[in-house]
Amino acid sequence: MITVNARATFSSEGPFKLTTIERRELEPHDVLIEIKYAGICHSDIHAARGEWGPVNYPLVPGHEIAGIVAKVGSEVTKYAVGDRVGVGCMVDSCRDCTNCRNGEEQYCLNGNTGTYGAIDRYGQYTQGGYSTHIVVTEDFVVRIPDGMELDVAAPLLCAGITTYSPLRHWGAAPGKRIAVVGLGGLGHMAVKIAHAMGAEVTVLSQSLKKKEDGLRHGADHYYATSDADTFEKLAGSFDLIINTVSAKIDISAYLSLLALDGTLVNVGAPAEPLSVNVFSLIGHRRSFAGSTIGGISETQEMLDFCAEHSIVPEIETISANQIDTAWERVLASDVRYRFVIDISTMENE
Template identity: 50%
Template sequence: MSKAKAYSAASATSPLAFTTIERRDPTDTDVAIEILFCGVCHSDLHQVRNEWSGVMPTVYPCIPGHEILGRVTKVGSAVTKFKAGDIAAVGCLVDSDGSCPACKAGEEQFCPNPTLTYNFPDKHLGGVTYGGYSESVVVDERFVLRVPENLDPAGAAPLLCAGITTYSPLHHWGVTKGQKVGIVGLGGLGHMGVKFAHALGAHTVVFTTSPNKVEDAKRLGADEVVISKDAKEMAKHAFSFDFILDAVSADHDINAYLPLLGRDSHMVLVGAPEKPMAISSFNLILGRKSLSGSMIGGIKETQEMLDFCGEHNITSDVEVIPIQKINEAYERLIKSDVKYRFSIDMASLKSE
């Protein structure tokens, strides 16, 4: 085993602080990675503060981070896809059972026995897994991803969650050139949805409650921007969308968007509001519309997403921070005071 510097939370009310952790020695199928950048996901904040205690209670100390990009330092004897010096990435998953129908279909995100990158039982060292707010990580080759060389590493790190979370439903439901696609919300997820929908050739419409986001939405690739509080503007788009991606995590009325879908069209939720939603059945019945949800993607699809990003030079818009500013970043995250993701420069750990 080896020691690694990291930042961890000791309790739900404790700030993240410097610590050292143990990382396992690579097995024959493992890849050891020096972490260069780690994106900050809102789920990191929820997990650190034990806000999902009813579903996924936090085990402390907790070291979050599942948007990991780094440089391979060592590989096991059976590893064939990576070598020392390669730029590689790790997302939300570091293992699965490999035998269930979901895994066999290449959709490990739906495995009933997954191992998440942090706060899940660690079969190697005991305790729980530790995430990317650290200087290194060791992961089975099956869950390590190749990163196109042309992508900026700081901006590429959030692709491992924000990227795949928005790419997967667009890909699964076959969004393509000439379709009309709506993106609800322009935050960490929504801004990636805009970039992907635009790159796929869709006529992309952003829905936002904030007039001050209009210019930025167009910069990111939106063809139109609709202020969702304006009922007349909303009504102009009735029955016209092929697909709507809802990336809002705050409580909101999705019945404002369902009437905008055309016949046999889809609205997909990737945000996770805290309170249950009320849905008018007539908004689905009239037009045979569907409402569904989506989460990250399997390893194969995540690699396809990274390759797509390489082809179209897509990365997340990030604000790079040192690890020492992570607690401040969490407070700003609550206020949506970031455009559009924080990316931690893990070189800052060297000064600890």
Template identity: 65%
Template sequence: MTTVAAYAAAAAKAPLERTTIERRAVGEFDVLIDIKFVGICHSDIHQAREGWGEAVFPMVPGHEIAGVVAEVGPGVRRFKVGDHVGVGCMVDSCRECENCRAGLEQFCVQRPTWTYNAVGKDGKPTYGGYSQKIVVDENYVLRIPDGLALDVAAPLMCAGITTYSPFRYWNVGPGKRVAVVGLGGLGHMAVKIAHAMGAEVTVLSQSLRKKEDGLRLGADHYYATGDPATFDNLRGTFDVILNTVSAPLDYDAFLSLLRTGGAMVTVGMPEEPVQIQFSSLFGNRRSLTSSSIGGIRETQEMLDFCAEHGLGADIELIRADQINEAYERVGRSDVRYRFVIDTATI
């Protein structure tokens, strides 16, 4: 085992503080990664504050990991020392169920082993990327293509795949009208990816404060949802609405913006219950649905797509001792558009 420095929350809502954790010895099929950068995802905050229910503490968050291979086990064939690699939201799954066999490990019937706030098959808690190193089975490690810098690639491990996967599933491309609700860590990647796929992209945000950014990122249109006229003017417009915000919305109003057969896909998960009127779904075969991350194969596909199109996250690089401040700023939407921790500062 190896002792490494990390930042952890000792209990729900406790500030994250520097500590040390143990990483397992490198096994036959393991990859030891020197973590260089790790993104701060809003889900880190939800979990560290137990906003989504009971959690495992002490907690080392972080599932947007980018780094360099430092060691490989004797059975590893896909990676070598020096490779640029990433780790996303999961580090294992049952590997035997129908979903795992289909490359949908995120829907593992036995539940995936999440990168943090989980218990692994060895009975020990998993610790995430707010740390210097991590050991991961090679089957759950992603290759970061040449041309993608590690700092801007790190958020792709969650924000990238969380938006790419539903666009692929709902066949976003030329001729499709896509709306992105919210221009934050997820939303800004959704705009970039949908634009690169060839769709007509609209941002729906509370105000026009980020309009210039939205258009720069690839949006064709930008509307303020705080203006009631927006919902009148855009009624029946979109094939797909991707909701990236993790706060309750007026779902009935947003569903009215879908074309016949359109889908509103939610990837942000509010802590509070939400309500809809089922009448909003009837009559036009509209769907209100959700999407998670993607499987390992699809996540690699996303990374290759982003490299091909020159897509990385817009980031603000911070020191590890700024994590608690960053959490507060995320809550105020005061980041454009993803905080990334330089792990050399841990």
């Protein structure tokens, strides 16, 4: 086993503490990655605080990982020592079911293996990117394009692919009218990517305080959902709505903003159930859908797309001993727009 430093939470209340964890010795197709940066996702907070189910503590979160290949297994063909690589929300799947064979490993019929909080095929509890090193099979590693810095690449492994995948699947393109609900870590990436795909983009946010940012990211329009007139004015306006918020909202009200055959896609994952008035769907043949991340090939496609269009998230880099404060700021929506941990600070108390 390989012993590495990490920051872990030992209960649902925290705080984070410096500790050591074990990584497996390299199998023939494994890659050892020296982690340089790890993004903080709202999902980390939901998971670590037990809001999505029981947790086996201590837990090391982190599924937005960017680093350098430090060592490769004897049969690795895709990567070499020194390569710039990333790891996202999953580190394995069955690789044999229909979805896996079709490159949709995120929807593995036998359940993909999460980067943290899961049991892998070796019977080990997976631990994430708030650590100095990680061992991952080469098939679940992606390449960071040349010219893209590792710190801004990290959040693309979740926030980037989580928004790119539904935009691509539901056909974001010139002539499409797309709304993005929320301008946070996910939302600002959705705006940038949808704009680059040529769509007409509208941001729907609680207030107008981030309007200048939204327009700078590529939005054509920006409306406050706290203003009741917004829903009346925009009724039937959109072909696609991407809901990025991880809080309970009035789904039926947002469905009313869809045009005929429009789709509302939820990528935010609130802990509370969301209710839907079926008449909001059947009146205009609307759809209410969900989407998670993308498969490995689509994640690589997203990285290459972002590199081609110079799309990167806006980040605030923090040290490892600022994780607790960063989490509280995420919950208070006090970040523009993604925290990224500088893993070189991991050993500092």
